[in-house]
Amino acid sequence: MRxxxxxxxxxxxxxxLLYYASRADWRIAADAGINAFYKAGIWPDEFVGDGDSADxxxxxxxxxxxxxxxxxKNYSDGEDAxxxxxxxxxxxxxxxxxxxxxxxxxxxxxxxxxxxxxRKTYIDAWIIDAQTKLTVLGPGTWAIAMKKGQVFxxxxxxxxxxxxxxxxxxxxxxxxxxxxSYGLSNVAVDEGVVFHIKKGxxxxxxxx
Numbered sequence: 001m002r003x004x005x006x007x008x009x010x011x012x013x014x015x016x017l018l019y020y021a022s023r024a025d026w027r028i029a030a031d032a033g034i035n036a037f038y039k040a041g042i043w044p045d046e047f048v049g050d051g052d053s054a055d056x057x058x059x060x061x062x063x064x065x066x067x068x069x070x071x072x073k074n075y076s077d078g079e080d081a082x083x084x085x086x087x088x089x090x091x092x093x094x095x096x097x098x099x100x101x102x103x104x105x106x107x108x109x110x111x112x113x114x115x116x117x118x119r120k121t122y123i124d125a126w127i128i129d130a131q132t133k134l135t136v137l138g139p140g141t142w143a144i145a146m147k148k149g150q151v152f153x154x155x156x157x158x159x160x161x162x163x164x165x166x167x168x169x170x171x172x173x174x175x176x177x178x179x180x181s182y183g184l185s186n187v188a189v190d191e192g193v194v195f196h197i198k199k200g201x202x203x204x205x206x207x208x
Contacts, residue, residue, distance in 0.1 A: 001025045003090040005081045006044070007109065008032030008053050010100020014040035016130060020094050030081040033097050034058055048084055049077040076105075082112050086123070093125040099132070110134065110203060114157060117201065133206045142195045144204065146188040151207040154183035161200030167193040176202065 004024035006017065008031050017040040021027055029037050031049030038058045046065040047054075067084060078098065085093050093116060098109040109127060113136040116125035127134040136157065146152065146167075154163065154176055161176040167190035176183045183202070195204075 001088055001090050002092040003028065003085040003088065003094070005030060005078070005085060005093060005095045006033030006036050007078045007081070007095060007097040008035075009097045009102075009105060009109075010129065011036040011039070012096040013130065016128075017096060018042065020096060020128065024094065026085070026088055026090070028081045028085060029054075030077040030097075033081075034062065036097060046084065048081045076108060078105075078109055078112060082116070082125075086119075091123060093123060095125070095127045096129070098127045099129045110136070113203075114201065131208055133208060135204050136201055137195055137197055137204055138201045139197050139199065142197070143192060144195065144206075145192050146206060148188055148191055150188045152186055152188065152193070153205045154186070155203040155205065156183065156200055157203060158200035161202050162198040163200070163202060164196045165193055166196075167191075176200070 002024050004020050004027045006029050017036055021042060027044040028046045028048055029044040031051065032053035034044060034047055034054050035058055037044050043062060043064055046067065047062055048067045051059060051068060082093065099106055113125050113127060113134065116123035117136040117138050125135060156176040156178050159178055163172050163176060165171050167188060169187040169189050
């Protein structure tokens with residue numbers, strides 16, 4: 001199941017939201033994410049959150065499934081939304097509204113991608129905005145669609161990551177380390193890049 005989640009960070013444009021909503025089987029608004037759905041002229045299938053940042057008038061009009069959480073909790077609305085996507089057996093999760101605003105929220109949202117990647121059953125999860133797509137890759141071989149000439153970067157989540165890349169201008173001839181910028185600004189030289197990761201985990205950032 002392809003699931004769209006909209007969080008309460010920088011709101012996606014109505015056009016971007018409608019594009020990914022049309023490709024989703026289930027749509028979840030995490031708190032203020034419902035404001036973006038309303039602006040785009042559509043409703044989510046499900047609302048998750050404590051309602052502290054959602055527009056009260058918009059939320060009052062919503063007739064879909066609502067899962068209200070306690071405002072005093074030790075998890076974020078984004079984590080709650082991903083949890084409910086996994087309950088629905090999501091195999092692909094597209095997250096909008098996860099960037100912009102507070103940097104600490106962005107870092108935690110990247111951690112949500114890492115959690116999806118580490119599950120026994122792999123979940124293809126992405127954070128997307130108008131300029132960037134982010135995902136987390138762990139050990140294995142990953143064929144990622146890109147356009148020729150598209151710029152991307154790898155940022156190691158672990159202290160060391162052993163990775164090579166086919167179809168990239170720089171194939172990575174030495175390990176990626178958190179202490180250097182070796183993974184910054186590579187370029188796809190073909191229609192797609194294949195990453196072979198022997199050790200560690202990386203954030204893949206594709207510039208759109």
